[in-house]
Amino acid sequence: MFQKVLIANRGEIAVRVIRACRELGIRTVAVYSEADKDALHTELADEAICIGPAKAADSYLNVTQILSAAVVTNAQAIHPGFGFLSENSRFASMCEEMNITFIGPTSETIDAMGNKINARRLMLDAKVPVIPGSDGAVSDVAEALTIAEEIGYPVMLKAAAGGGGKGIRKVLSAEELPQHFASAQQEAKAAFGNDDMYLEKIIYPARHIEVQILGDRFGNVIHLGERDCSLQRNNQKVLEESPSIVISEEKRSAIGGAAVRAAKAVSYQNAGTIEFLMDQAGDFYFMEMNTRIQVEHPITEMVTGVDLVKKQLEIASGEPLGLQQKDITLTGHAIECRINAENPAFNFAPSPGTIHNLFLPSGGLGLRVDSGMYSGYTIPPYYDSMIAKIIVHGANRFEALMKMQRALGELVTEGVVTNADFQMDLISHPQVVAGDYDTAFLQEVFLPDWTPEA
DSSP: OOSEEEEOOOHHHHHHHHHHHHHTTOEEEEEEEGGGTTOHHHHHSSEEEEEEOSSGGGTTTOHHHHHHHHHHTTOSEEEOOSSTTTTOHHHHHHHHHTTOEESSSOHHHHHHHHSHHHHHHHHHHTTOOBOSBOSSOBOSHHHHHHHHHHHOSSEEEEEEEEETTEEEEEEOSTTTHHHHHHHHHHHHHHHHSOOOEEEEEOOOSOEEEEEEEEEOTTSOEEEEEEEEEEEEETTEEEEEEESOTTOOHHHHHHHHHHHHHHHHHTTOOEEEEEEEEEOTTSOEEEEEEEOSOOTTHHHHHHHHOOOHHHHHHHHHTTOOOOOOGGGOOOOSEEEEEEEESEEGGGTTEEOOEEOSEEEOOOOSSSEEEEEOOOTTOEEOTTSOOEEEEEEEEESSHHHHHHHHHHHHHHOEEETSOOSHHHHHHHHHSHHHHHTOOOTTHIIIIIHHHOOTTO
16 A cells, blocks of 8 residues: 555545545645645645645646655655546656556546547447447538438537536537537637547437446456436536436446446546436436546445545555455435535626635534535635535435435535525425436526525
8 A cells, every 4th residue: 555645636525535545544745726725635634735826727737746746755646636637648647657656547548538539439349338429520510510410400519538518519400500619629629729529419308327437457347336417507517316216226237337348448447437328218328438536426435335535545556446246235325415615696606705604514324524614714716616515325315315405404604605505495396306307407497497595
């Protein structure tokens, strides 16, 4: 096992990794920007090093500074968390060249699955169902129009190197396609330095189902069940639960088996997620792979009892997986609500500022809050607005829903506006309580009727 690990991230995920390391007896190094000098992760780590100004490009995305910090502190490994450099194959490759373990898959695997066009080809070879679409990159608008006509509208334009909802456009007709193609290409070029686009049939409305997988360097791969992430706004997840109530045991076996085949096709090591869309007929299709730990990983930990971050550390240090598929059972039900510093009344505008009084819900079995906040902390305006994750587990879904309502009711964040009341209204909605929702529900059903005073 490692003696010292550097965490190349911030916020609640940095705190989460530090805690896992501490429980394994591993010393930790936090890196921080000038805006994060008072952040919780800098206080919890054994060492903390400033890596640059507030702007992410000059700090948390500054590969040279992060690797220099690892060398100076004699860190043997780097955990990238999620976001920032977590799916950057160049960063993973540089770690490998410097004999620093990147806690994640190999750079080759990140490259293979990071390009969505290449990933589609690999999945087809592995007999994993994929969404009907273009066979490769779409060179221009004329080709896009031809393919869209063949598979039928509506279609989705996607950036080959995309992620985080960038470089994606929904196209309803041939008249809309030229304008959307140009804007998506421009956004992809700015975000990823790659303007290759491909085109897929839209499976909508659908269930967004993702499967958690773990693989080691000895070829062992297992899945840990699925998470339902269908409640989304602007392609960003808002609330997740596990297991999905629309997945039967037979379907769980089928979709889990497909996820394992997908991971084995790229010799996957460490934690990752295979994302699928499931249509109203119950057919599922590969969408993409996330070659990192996910924001919503705690709900899988709740229902399986497996600490995914500790498994990441163990696998990266060279230990075998130590689990077989028969060892994984899903017990009860878990739900996660993302608490963001944002104002839902003003189109979810970010709401940075100082938290004058903070009370995080606690008490009872099956309640967990992952956060990097404390009373008196000033949330900087430069980064993602998520400030906490409330995770609950119950013997059944109804118990989990009631526990989440109780937890949201206890949360206090005086000084900043959050989406907690919005989350309370969402999780109390009759259709959500009944499990009768899909990827269209939040934006097309819930939000049009929702007001902050509701």
